[in-house]
Structures are given as structure tokens and as C-alpha cells.
Amino acid sequence: MSTVHRRLHSDLINSDRSSPGPGSKTKQGTMQHHGRILFLLPSLLLLGGFVVIPLGLGIGLAFFQWNGLGAATFVGFNNFITAISDPEFWHSAEITLWYVLGTTVGCNLLGLSLALALFTKFRGWKVFRTLFYLSGVMPIVATGITWGLIFNPGDGLLNAFLGAIGLRQFEGLWLASPHLALPLIIFVGIWIGVGLPMILFSAGLMRISPALLETAELDGASGVKRIWYVTLPLLKPVMIVTTLMLLISSIQVFATVWVMTGGGPGYATYVLGIYLYNTAFEYNRFGYANAMSVIIAVVAGLSMMVALKLGRVMEPS
Secondary structure, eight states: OOHHHHHHHHHHHHHHHHSOOHHHHHHHHHHHHHHHHHHHHHHHHHHIIIIIHHHHHHHHHTTEEOOSSSOOEEOTTHHHHHHHTOHHHHHHHHHHHHHHHHHHHHHHHHHHHHHHHHHTOOTTHHHHHHHHHHHHHSOHHHHHHHHHHHSOTTTOHHHHHHHHTTOGGGOOOGGGOTTTHHHHHHHHHHHHHSHHHHHHHHHHHHTSOHHHHHHHHHTTOOHHHHIIIIIHHHTHHHHHHHHHHHHHHHHTOOHHHHHHTTTOSTTTTOOHHHHHHIIIIISOOHHHHHHHHHHHHHHHHHHHHHHHHHHHHTSOO
């Protein structure tokens, strides 16, 4: 055998010995799989401990009657039946619905208007954007207390300001008025929530090709028509996202209303969050409160599914 043949034969033998076999590949894949699980384990433990387990316990408690101290009594669907026939629950749901509609529509409209204004890049637009976004990152309790002091019917800052400039005839009861309390709460909700939609709409406007707007302008479309027929259809995906986020946050409103009115005057701002809190911690009906929470979660989930479906149907073909 020639020297070249011997060398080739030796290289083939060495390569066969060095290459891993099927068993080693399977072992290596198993180790990689176990490694991924180990990396995910802390997140899975946190998710299970703070989300999955409490959620399961809350749903399970909805089928029991429990006062927080003694043994729980299984009552089946009685808590759900009680909620459906509870006029106070439906009144709180109606108040919450008005708040959800007001804040969702208001934040979307105002956020889009501010984003369109910022898109012109006027002088000082970055400071303007920052000031509006700060309203959403401030602590909700601090914001509620501040606006509560402004709208206080007695020695509130708004009445003091009106009196100082000689407009005492416009002083009002504000948060003490059953007709004004809820609109003012919705106003504060818009103030808190408008920052994020403004940022998201601004990002969506930056992704629109200027050529599309220039083409619409060359075709004779005015500024309003360009916004209606070009800008808004292209911003529909962003609007769906902002609507879903606002639905989730507004349906569970509690802190703002609690520090500003406590649900009053009377039951004018008695949202579901306050009714659930009073049911659980004032009247010690934890099972009933959890049953109402389950109903609210189901309704919220269905509302988001409907919003997604409507968004897809309204997308231009």
C-alpha cells in the first residue's frame, strides 16, 4: 500500500473515532433541554407563586362562603347567582362602564391629537411630550390626592382661584356634587392615562412613509382628509393596542376613586373596585367578592376579544 493510501486510511479511522455517535448527540440535546428548563425555572416559580396559584385559589374561593377566619362552606354557584340578582353590583357595574368608556375614548382621542401635534415638531415639542407623559408615571395615589385637593368643594384650590380672580359665581361643589363627581373622576383618569397612548401613537406616526402623505397631498387631499383616509387607517393596529391596555387598566380602577371620593357622594362614583373592597374587607364576604371578581374578569376578557375582532374586521383590505 502506498504512503498516500496509508495516510488517507489513517485519517478516516481517526475521523470515525473523533466524531460523536448518535447516543452522544441525544445526550447533548437532553443536557441543552435541561439547561433551558433551569434558566426558565426562576421565572416559572415566580409566575406560579404570584399569578397561577393566587388565581386558582381566587376562582376556587368563589364557590365558597368564607368570612376570612372560620372554615369555608361550599355553596356552589350561589355566589354567582347572588351577584347577578344584586342591584348594588349592577349599579357599580354601570358606574364602572361609564368610567371605562370615558377614559378609553378620551385617552385615545386626546393621545392621538397630542401625537399629531407633536408630529409637526414645533419648538419645544420634546418638553411638551415629557410633561404629558409625566402624568402617567406619577404615583396614582399622589395624583388622586392632588386633584382631590383641587376639586375640594370647601377650601379647594379651584374655588380659591376662582374667588381670587373675582369669579365666585362659578364656584361649585365639584366632587361633592352627584352630577359632577363622576365626570371629574373620568377627567382625572384621562389625565393619568393619556401619556402612554400619546407615545404609542407618536411611534406609529413615525412609521408611516412620508411618500404616502405626499401622494395624498398631490392628489388634492386636505390635511383633515389625509388624516382620515391615510393616517388613521395605518394607525388602527396601534389603536387596538391602546384600547386593550386602557380597557384593562380602567376596568380595575380603585385607588383614584378611593382617595378622591371614596365612592361618593352617595353612590355617584361607587365603582366595582370599591364595592369589591367593601364586600370583602368591610362585610367579610370573601367568597362573594371573589365570585364578582370572576364575573368581571370574564366580561373583561370577552370585551377584549370583541375589540380585537372589531379591529380585524375594520382593517382595510
